[in-house]
Amino acid sequence: MSKIVRTISNLLILFILTFGLYVIMHGHMTPGGGFPGGAVVASGIALLIVAFGSHHVQKTLKEHHFAILKSSGLLIFIGLAFGGIGAAFFYNFLVGSPIFGHIPPYGPNPGDVWTGGSSTIMNIAVGIIVSAGLSAIVLVMALATGKER
Amino acid sequence: MRKSAAVISLSILVAFLIASALLIHPFGYPPSQMDDYIIQNAQGESGANSVVDTIVFDYRGFDTLGEATILFTAVTGVVMLFRKRKKETTN
Amino acid sequence: MDTLVAHSAVLIIAIPLLAAFLTPLISRASEKARDIFVITSLAFVEFLVIILAKDIYLNGIHIYTLGASSPTLTIPEHYMVPVRIILEVDAMSIFMGIISATVSLAAAIYSLSFMKRETGGDRFYILLLLLVAGMLGLEFTGDMFNMFVFLEILSISGAALAAFRTRFADAVEGGFKYIVISAVGALVILFAVGIFYAPNIICST
């Protein structure tokens, strides 16, 4: 791609990533959450692949980096699910505990980040999984169908 | 012959779809006993403000676990399909 | 031991998933460690299926509610319809569970030697473990949408495994036909889940 597109995408990638992380982090209060936030982050990486070409991106962001990210996100997710095994498999064992444990008053309230129990951390885990997964799909497909230089 | 069989079966299916579209509950007034319970109790049981997020991760968390494995399967499948074939004996 | 039996219904589905997520990390260590890990996890699933079968043979249908404060609490306190996902394991599903667990253990042991000549080894084991998780999940859930999700896991990992040997044109083409037909079938099942969700579709008063 031309020089202009590369410099603009260099700047733009920061805003896309911060917006994606914002949507992932505030999933339990505002609309959004793990899936849409991960898709936003993956679209940022897709922008890099379009701007710089898949071979250039492949030098820094290799496929096994995404594989490690995906596996760790999934392990966090299933670890939280196993965390509540005392009561039942997917029991929300962090409600009322010091970690993300506040319970907001019933009805409309301004929203408090420190709520949601294990579902907040699951949000972040799903955000990691979706962003690593979708960008891995885009990168692998771009590499496979790109011109071998 | 094959073409007419396909067209007939498709028209029967579309007729069923239109019939179900006309007979379903009116658009803005769904029956909602389960959802009213969830809307009342979502904040109390899981503490999150967003009821949809509570359902996705707390009431029906097992679906989202299946969901994450589906994405993991698809990515592993795509990466496996486009792998470089180094030493491979054709048997 | 009895807590293991109480939680065995969900452990049978969760252990293959956990093993599938761990396999990429363990295969970094060595090929041998990965093979041992896959075989031991499938053997543990087989052991869990057998003790669950004994429990069902003795005292009937085994119910497990995911996320409730206790596994058998299916109906929430002041409400008459179950809200959470319930695993319902009766004689028929545990019979199918025994078959699928045994066959997949045998397939994994057989594929140890067969996969030596193929490239992309650990991806085969990840997809095999996910196939097993999809099969067992499909048989044990009592929830319609959950059945759709596990059916989709089954069809995606099955299609990827069908197209595993990508140097043969027939394999990839067979995988493509498999994924197309099962995707259309699963979407029509999802439409049926929607119809089940709107109860008075025909008898609207």
Add this chain to the structure above:
Amino acid sequence: MTGSIFNIPFLAVAALIGIALYIIISQRNLIKLVMGITILESGVNLFLITLGYRAAGITPIYTHAPEGVMVLPVPQALTLTSIVIGVATTALMLSMLVLTYRHTGDIDSEKSRRMKG
């Protein structure tokens, strides 16, 4: 009141699914077949979402929620899952298509005679 004629969204769902099934049956070019499946998937998602709409309903999120009855949250959770399933199946189908194109050199299902249907 029985189903009134004005269930326009459900008629739209019927139209989408009918068009998608016609595409899947009649198309020879496999890329268009995958497009037909994507249309079918969006039709079924539209059906799930319109099941959960309540007249003048607000989004079921309590942060700064205005007054009003809340829309049904369960179909939204189901649609979230089925959208990602659609992405997964489409990605796998397209990558298999690329591989069949590499092997047989063309994308038309008629010419590669083994691929009837």
